[in-house]
Amino acid sequence: xxxxxxxxxxxxxxxxxxxxxxxxxxxxxxxxxxxxxxxxxxxxxxxxxxxxxxxxxxxxxxxxxxxxxxxxxxxxxxxxxxxxxxxxxxxxxxxxxxxxxxxxxxxxxxxxxxxxxxxxxxxxxxxxxxxxxxxxxxxxxxxxxxxxxxxxxxxxxxxxxxxxxxxxxxxxxxxxxxxxxxxxxxxxxxxxxxxxxxxxxxxxxxxxxxxxxxxxx
Numbered sequence: 001x002x003x004x005x006x007x008x009x010x011x012x013x014x015x016x017x018x019x020x021x022x023x024x025x026x027x028x029x030x031x032x033x034x035x036x037x038x039x040x041x042x043x044x045x046x047x048x049x050x051x052x053x054x055x056x057x058x059x060x061x062x063x064x065x066x067x068x069x070x071x072x073x074x075x076x077x078x079x080x081x082x083x084x085x086x087x088x089x090x091x092x093x094x095x096x097x098x099x100x101x102x103x104x105x106x107x108x109x110x111x112x113x114x115x116x117x118x119x120x121x122x123x124x125x126x127x128x129x130x131x132x133x134x135x136x137x138x139x140x141x142x143x144x145x146x147x148x149x150x151x152x153x154x155x156x157x158x159x160x161x162x163x164x165x166x167x168x169x170x171x172x173x174x175x176x177x178x179x180x181x182x183x184x185x186x187x188x189x190x191x192x193x194x195x196x197x198x199x200x201x202x203x204x205x206x207x208x209x210x211x212x213x214x215x216x217x
Contacts, residue, residue, distance in 0.1 A: 032202045035060075037139045037195050040113065056100040057117060060195040061159045063130075063142065067091040067151035091151055095119045095130070097197075104129050110178040115140055115196065132196045133179045135172055141181040142167075142194035156182055158192055167194070 038057060046055050069089035077083040095101075101117040105126055108114060116129040123129060123146075131144040145156055156167040167182035172191060184192040 052103040063095040064157040065093045065145050065154040067148045067154045112178045140196040143181045
């Protein structure tokens with residue numbers, strides 16, 4: 001005995017080949033999108049074939065810059081106790097790993113390529129841009145953040161505003177390297193930096209031809 005059906009109810013059979021065909025079709029359309037470090041070879045190819053204007057670049061991790069302003073309205077009063085007060089101001093600038101950036105200019109610093117990148121549409125000069133310099137292994141790493149008018153040197157953090165994530169200038173492996181980058185050196189020897197990345201769609205397809213041998217008569 002089969003399962004009872006309500007009046008007017010139809011059984012719908014979904015064939016497995018149909019499902020597989022739909023799945024394959026979706027994969028073929030979407031391709032494979034990856035976030036990869038920008039390499040010198042890829043940058044050169046982009047410059048040659050399209051120029052850097054269409055390209056968008058992204059920091060590998062969130063960059064947090066905290067700028068401290070001057071203390072204002074300082075007061076000093078003595079009424080039984082000493083009361084000293086002031087009012088300060090801070091500016092927090094955040095660039096997330098999904099904030100698209102544009103390469104404004106390519107220069108050279110101590111023999112290595114230096115990229116000036118803006119993450120704001122209002123910033124069109126290198127004065128307000130972030131600097132990424134190429135290191136020995138071919139990756140572009142954050143080496144400087146822009147100054148802000150009316151504020152002092154910033155405290156720069158990788159991913160989160162936490163003491164163990166504060167970035168400072170240093171060399172990746174040895175003093176013989178050409179340039180400093182902003183980094184955190186952990187106790188286990190691991191070095192954390194901000195790498196410049198790109199989003200890349202890899203759409204490789206292969207068409208197979210089948211040729212069946214006819215055999216010998």
